[in-house]
Amino acid sequence: MKYDIILCGVGGQGVLSVAALIGRAAAAEGLQVKQSEVHGMSQRGGAVMAHLRFADHPVASDLIPQAGADLILSMEPMESLRYVGYLAAEAALVTATEPFKNIPDYPELDTVLAAIRRLPHSLLVDAAKLADEAGNPVAVNTVMVGAASRLLPFRADTLEKVVREMFSAKGVKVVEMNLKALELGRRAYAASSHTCTA
Amino acid sequence: MSERVLLGDEGLALGSVHAGLSAAYAYPGTPSTEILEFLLEYQEEHGRPHAAWCINEKTAYAQALGACFVGRRALVSMKHVGLNVAADPFMNSALVATHGGLVVAVADDPGMHSSQNEQDSRFYADFARVMCLEPGSQQECYDMTREAFDLSEKFGVPVMLRITTRLAHSRTVVKLRAPRAENEVRKAPQRASWILLPGNARRAWRSLLERQREMVAWSEAAEWNTLALAPDNHELGVITAGIARNYYQENLPELAHAPSHLHIGAYPLPVEKIRQLAAHVKRLLVLEDGYPFIERQLAGLLPQPVEVTGKLTGALPPDGELNPDLVRAALGLPTRAGVKLEGITLPNRPPQLCQGCPHGHAYKALKKALEPYDTNMVTSDIGCYTLGALPPYSAIESCVCMGASVGMAKGAAEAGFFPVTAVIGDSTFLHSGVAPLMDAVSANTNMTLLILDNQAIAMTGGQPPRMPSSRLHDVVLGIGVDPKHCHVVEAMPRQVDAIAELIGSEIRHEGLSVIIAVRECLETARRKRREAVVTA
Ligand code: SF4
Numbered sequence: 001m002k003y004d005i006i007l008c009g010v011g012g013q014g015v016l017s018v019a020a021l022i023g024r025a026a027a028a029e030g031l032q033v034k035q036s037e038v039h040g041m042s043q044r045g046g047a048v049m050a051h052l053r054f055a056d057h058p059v060a061s062d063l064i065p066q067a068g069a070d071l072i073l074s075m076e077p078m079e080s081l082r083y084v085g086y087l088a089a090e091a092a093l094v095t096a097t098e099p100f101k102n103i104p105d106y107p108e109l110d111t112v113l114a115a116i117r118r119l120p121h122s123l124l125v126d127a128a129k130l131a132d133e134a135g136n137p138v139a140v141n142t143v144m145v146g147a148a149s150r151l152l153p154f155r156a157d158t159l160e161k162v163v164r165e166m167f168s169a170k171g172v173k174v175v176e177m178n179l180k181a182l183e184l185g186r187r188a189y190a191a192s193s194h195t196c197t198a
Numbered sequence: 199m200s201e202r203v204l205l206g207d208e209g210l211a212l213g214s215v216h217a218g219l220s221a222a223y224a225y226p227g228t229p230s231t232e233i234l235e236f237l238l239e240y241q242e243e244h245g246r247p248h249a250a251w252c253i254n255e256k257t258a259y260a261q262a263l264g265a266c267f268v269g270r271r272a273l274v275s276m277k278h279v280g281l282n283v284a285a286d287p288f289m290n291s292a293l294v295a296t297h298g299g300l301v302v303a304v305a306d307d308p309g310m311h312s313s314q315n316e317q318d319s320r321f322y323a324d325f326a327r328v329m330c331l332e333p334g335s336q337q338e339c340y341d342m343t344r345e346a347f348d349l350s351e352k353f354g355v356p357v358m359l360r361i362t363t364r365l366a367h368s369r370t371v372v373k374l375r376a377p378r379a380e381n382e383v384r385k386a387p388q389r390a391s392w393i394l395l396p397g398n399a400r401r402a403w404r405s406l407l408e409r410q411r412e413m414v415a416w417s418e419a420a421e422w423n424t425l426a427l428a429p430d431n432h433e434l435g436v437i438t439a440g441i442a443r444n445y446y447q448e449n450l451p452e453l454a455h456a457p458s459h460l461h462i463g464a465y466p467l468p469v470e471k472i473r474q475l476a477a478h479v480k481r482l483l484v485l486e487d488g489y490p491f492i493e494r495q496l497a498g499l500l501p502q503p504v505e506v507t508g509k510l511t512g513a514l515p516p517d518g519e520l521n522p523d524l525v526r527a528a529l530g531l532p533t534r535a536g537v538k539l540e541g542i543t544l545p546n547r548p549p550q551l552c553q554g555c556p557h558g559h560a561y562k563a564l565k566k567a568l569e570p571y572d573t574n575m576v577t578s579d580i581g582c583y584t585l586g587a588l589p590p591y592s593a594i595e596s597c598v599c600m601g602a603s604v605g606m607a608k609g610a611a612e613a614g615f616f617p618v619t620a621v622i623g624d625s626t627f628l629h630s631g632v633a634p635l636m637d638a639v640s641a642n643t644n645m646t647l648l649i650l651d652n653q654a655i656a657m658t659g660g661q662p663p664r665m666p667s668s669r670l671h672d673v674v675l676g677i678g679v680d681p682k683h684c685h686v687v688e689a690m691p692r693q694v695d696a697i698a699e700l701i702g703s704e705i706r707h708e709g710l711s712v713i714i715a716v717r718e719c720l721e722t723a724r725r726k727r728r729e730a731v732v733t734a
Contacts, residue, residue: 011549027203027371036368038311039228039659044585046549051368059664062368065522067534082544082669085536105545115542 002055003033003153004064006086009075010100011043014141018073019050021145023155025162026054034059045102047079073148075141076100077112077124079185084119093119094148096127096190123147123192128183136174139181146185204372206365207232208301209336210275213343215240215375217299220270221248223258225629226658227277228312229366234275235659253664254331254629255280259287259302265711266298267392270386271347275303278317278688283600283630285322287701290325290394293402297386300356305366308488309519312657314580314599316517318488323358325328325650327406329413330358330465331422332440336370337395337462340423344375349416353409362487364519365441391574405642414466422463427472427478431455435479436529437472439492442485452531457483462492462611468500476504482527484508487520550585554715556689557583560650561593563694563715564619568702574617575610579631581623581655582719594621601630604647608638611645617705624651625663632673638710639678646711648705649674650689652719661720663713667716679712689717 005022018070019035027035031054038048053059066085074091080095087093087107095116099109117123127143134143142163142169163182167175204212209235214222216329224234252258257274265272276284281304288302304322307313323330329349331342339361346357351429390398391405416425434457438446445459450456461477462468469576476482476496482504490509497506507513513528514520526532551558561584567576578584578594579602586593596606604627607620622631627649638645655661665673671686683704687697697715704711 010547023203023369032371033203034368034370036364039231039367044552044582044657045547047547059370061402061444061522062364062441063445063521065448065526065534066524067536069536078544079547081542084539087537089537102550103545103547106668107542107545111542117541118540120538 001058001153003053003071003073004069005073006049006069006083007052007073008047008049008062008079010079010102011046011048013075013077013100014198015048015050018075018141018145019052021142021159021162023052024166025053025152025158028158028162031056032059034062039163047082049083062176071148071151073144075144077109077116078106081112081115083157090120092121092123092151094123094125094144094151096144097124098126098128115189116180123145125185125188127185128144131181132186134177134184136177136179136181139178142162142178142181143188146182147189149186150189199334201371202374203369204340205232205367205369206333206339206361206585207338207367208236208369208412209307209339209372210333210343210359210361211236211240212372213246213269213340213345214273214301216375217344217347218275218378218380219247220298220380221262221265222273222275223250223252223253224275225255225258225259225280226327226661227280228658229363230275230277230280230303232366235305241425243581251664255284256287256334259291263287263294265371266296266300267386269298269381269386271299271381273301273303274303277313278293278304278306278319279313279315279599280304281319281322284670288322288356289326289623292328293391293394293399293403293406295354295386295388295391295630296350297383298357301343301350302356303343303359303361303679306355306360306362306488308362309561311363314597316488318463318491319358319360320491321489323360323457325331327410328355328358329353329417332360332463332465332521333365333368334429334440334443334461334463336368336372338422339365340372340374342463350352353413355370355406355409360440362519364487403734406617410466414469417466418468418470420464420468423461423471424470425460425475425535426458427475428456428458431457432478433457433480435460435475435482437475437482437484437492439463439486441486442525442682445520445522446485448522449526449529449531451530467495467499472496472499476500479504481505481507483513484527485514485520490516501682503524522606548588550588551582551591552720554720555582556652556719557586557650558591558690558713559694560648560697560715561586561591561691563620563697564675564701565591565593566698567705568617568619570702571617573618575607575615576619576621577603577606577610578621579623579626581626583623583650583654600626601634604631604638606640607636607645607647608634608643611643612641616644617646619701619705620645620647622647622649624665624667625651625655627670632677634672635679635712636677642709644710646701646713648701649712649714650717651714654719654722656719656721660724660725662717667714671714674712674714679710683707683709685712686714686716689715
């Protein structure tokens with residue numbers, strides 16, 4: 001078994017914390033994990049991308065090959081499209097809907113969303129709204145992990161356990177909000193008309 | 199045996215601690231920064247080893263050299279271009295018969311993710327005639343660092359550890375071994391080898407050259423250099439180095455016939471192993487990240503009519519970082535196309551200054567001050583403020599190397615151009631902008647220097663600069679800048695007009711002026727506030 005994820009978004013959106021969460025869950029399941037991430041200049045509001053790979057055998061390359069990813073998980077709609085060349089034929093793309101417009105030539109949002117919907121397996125998640133609903137606007141990342149959770153080859157409770165661990169230092173309230181965010185994301189996936197197959 | 203999830207940088211750092219490290223020095227630079235960051239954290243928790251940021255890579259190198267002079271194990275880490283700054287002590291340290299272990303960790307940046315060039319530090323190791331280990335995995339970062347210290351003490355030379363961005367910033371599980379104790383403080387016994395007067399230096403150089411043979415012999419037998427000859431495949435032999443092995447392995451299952459394979463993780467090159475491989479095959483493919491370092495040397499090593507392919511022959515691109523797809527193509531496997539995007543073109547999203555960054559206000563003021571001039575010149579330097587090159591600011595015109603903005607401005611002014619303004623950050627100024635400013639003071643060059651003091655080395659994550667703003671002003675006055683033309687201003691939005699006016703009048707002043715625009719980086723300020731809340 002092997003599972004490759006391209007994580008993307010804009011510098012500052014917490015792409016690395018999503019990678020950390022999923023990576024820890026994979027490790028908790030006894031899988032081998034490799035995660036290649038971005039540091040330095042590219043983090044200043046630029047496009048960022050991380051490779052996250054896990055498998056039940058040693059993972060050789062730190063980078064995912066073209067057409068090799070099982071999932072693109074994106075914090076931003078336009079950024080999700082930048083990496084579709086990495087998607088394997090039957091793979092899924094899950095992205096937050098809210099655009100991050102820090103460039104003058106950001107394309108029409110409708111055009112971006114339409115391009116995402118044209119992909120074979122895609123899911124748009126209004127993560128900002130769901131994070132608000134969970135009581136914590138910064139829990140957008142946890143919502144997105146929740147939305148992708150059915151696709152991830154993990155036992156249902158592994159992510160929950162990791163969320164508890166990761167946020168426990170910040171207090172019970174933060175843990176609860178993130179668990180709710182995870183659940184809302186999960187439901188958003190279940191409610192979607194798009195047929196993502198795990 | 200315990201395990202930890204570590205970045206390549208962190209594996210290297212922990213490997214050095216477990217090798218009995220006593221002292222580590224560095225100047226931050228992507229992708230090497232996390233090495234010292236890790237050691238600083240370790241020091242905070244355990245009280246040892248000593249770890250410190252330095253003014254620049256050269257001072258860091260000399261400090262590590264001092265620690266090894268008294269028998270301790272020392273690490274100095276930097277990015278590839280930082281080694282240019284430290285090149286002087288590095289080259290000479292190869293001659294000094296190191297006493298304690300000295301390891302030089304250099305992180306190269308093929309693909310220039312956050313650098314001005316792609317230079318390959320293996321050439322430097324070869325140039326200095328020292329050994330170099332090149333990890334290909336996080337585990338090797340840990341293991342090789344431990345061995346590098348032993349080698350340094352065994353052969354009496356500094357040992358280079360060369361990694362690249364991808365490995366530096368990729369994390370996975372690393373197995374740890376029992377730590378070794380630190381060396382006692384014990385001064386190097388023979389002074390002569392440390393005093394590089396010509397007579398001594400000649401002796402030391404000969405001794406270094408004589409040790410080359412032993413180094414090659416070691417490399418030949420090293421567990422890091424592994425040769426596997428495929429008995430039934432005489433067509434292709436693959437040589438991998440460092441992380442390129444990972445990309446090769448990724449593609450290996452798809453090859454119908456596994457080629458013979460030599461992996462090189464230690465230099466000087468294992469000459470015999472290379473010859474053995476070459477004698478076995480018709481064609482060699484060299485997979486290495488960075489320059490065609492191995493590929494170039496093969497020509498001089500091989501008597502056989504073997505064909506060598508790689509970056510020099512176009513089998514792989516001569517620039518950029520390797521990846522599984524490029525290696526795939528070089529191995530002759532068909533390309534795999536991913537999903538194609540249709541009906542939309544995506545604009546680039548380059549990095550930019552944070553919303554409200556103090557540098558932005560300084561640039562607004564600068565541009566305003568320059569409005570009256572049809573033409574002008576603004577030299578700049580390396581740091582967050584370099585992002586002022588991009589819209590909406592488009593405020594600067596150069597970024598060459600640390601400290602270059604000051605010297606370049608002086609040169610342009612002396613060549614007869616007016617008006618010339620130079621821009622530099624506080625940390626870069628201390629790193630290597632002070633020296634050219636002394637040149638400008640002695641010539642009273644007609645230029646205006648703007649020191650953008652955000653009290654942080656912001657680009658690499660907000661490390662503290664070696665000197666607070668108040669003392670920066672004293673330094674500038676201390677080297678002789680006229681106090682009437684040395685000003686400190688606050689880079690606040692409401693000050694933009696006043697700063698613009700000040701810059702304008704200093705440009706009109708015939709001679710040297712320095713304006714220090716102070717305001718803390720928003721990111722570090724935010725982090726301090728958050729930490730204050732947590733500890734409150
Ligand atoms: S990190 Fe600090 S210095 Fe860099 S752009 Fe942001 S606010 Fe400015």
